Amino acid sequence: MTSAAVNTIGALFAAGVAAGTLRSDMETADVVRAMGGLLRLDADGDWKGQADRQIRLLMDGLQTGAPARAEGHEPEL
Template sequence: MTDRDDGPAAGRPMRADARRNREKLVAIAAKAFARSGVDASLEAIAREADVGTGTLYRHFPTREALIEAVYRHEVEGLVAAADELSQSRSADAALAEWMQRYVDYIATKRGMRDSLKLLLESNSPLFAETHGLVPRTFRGLMEKAVAAGTIRPDADSADVLHALSSIYSASDGPDWHERSRRLVSLIMDGLRYGAPHPSSGT
């Protein structure tokens, strides 16, 4: 474990090793929050990232700062995944895989919900900066699949995203993640039903 890290500094670019440490902390924190909520131990997060707690606090002086970084990271990850999947999969397969990744995004968001509510009430710029990114990304994937004829042409992205978002408020339980994945698969089956040119889904 190392605790040598410059951390962010105004007007100075972040060192490559500091950037890697920051990215690692955010990725590990996302999994910890999804698993245990925002009360997850910051010390445990730092230990799993193989950095000292001093490094963690230099990057994220407060728990709220880490939560903001995790939320932004999850949104940006979903947006980036759409481009990556569209380049390597058929339009409907890209949509299906993205929807499954959306479950992981919701899991992390559920773990942070109380803190996100407080951030919203505090007028944090976080939500203004990320507003609309996920719906626009999803709409783009849907439009590509409709154009390819691999999902039904009457599908509306806002309706489908509303159905997907219902898993956010589903009751907690050890099988929540698996149930959510099955629900997404059922929704995707419905989108493929009646498609002009159904694909094999690969």
Template sequence: MNEQGPARPVRAHARRNREKLVTAALEEFTRTGKDAPLDGIARAAGVGIGTLYRHFPTRESLVLAAYEHEVDQLCADAADLLATLPPDRALREFMGRLAGLLVTKQHMSQALRSGGAEESYSKVYDTIDTLFTAGVAAGTLRADMETADVVRAMGGLLRLDVAGDWKGQADRQIRLLMDGLYTGAPARAQGREPERQE
């Protein structure tokens, strides 16, 4: 029993160090891009470079951890969206936030495109499923589509022109997708127009 006593504080300390590294990496990657010096990230986290490499043996593993943290937060926030907005508007807002994440964190979106972020993809997929299913149940979104169709149609958000008017591009693409999801929805058939967000 005495042998196992110190192990828990060590694990808690290691977990805190990992969290500090991810937080510092997010700030540095956002500020200077994915090539931010790793020793600077370690310094900002208040740990040595050796600690960084123990947690993240490669730059790619640190980028992926930072991306996963952002996705976790985005998906967690979706519950609040659904609690405060009609389901169709919650889905639209989630898509807009996802587009913003993918554009402003280009280095992270590359991890998703490369297939190295299966768990994050699953979380995003499940979140879209929850929002879309709620919209179908509310009658504001068409019921003859599947979540996979919505996710495939959102694929263009990975190809926004970050050097151009990406917000305008994202908004047009999301409006086009939402118009398709509104078509044939029971609420529309009954003359109740879904509340649209301009």
């Protein structure tokens, strides 16, 4: 991803944090890494359905009020 794209994502993320709609305990790098999952979609399968699901999961996790996990704490399965 180009530095211009990362800078744009950072600016959008910072605006969301300032507006109180996005979590403040995350960083631009977290968003970029999460978006990387979109590069692994099955091009021969239901890529649109997979993309929709990944985007929903990403956006749900970024929203203010989403539960934060303590660093180093793994979720219980």
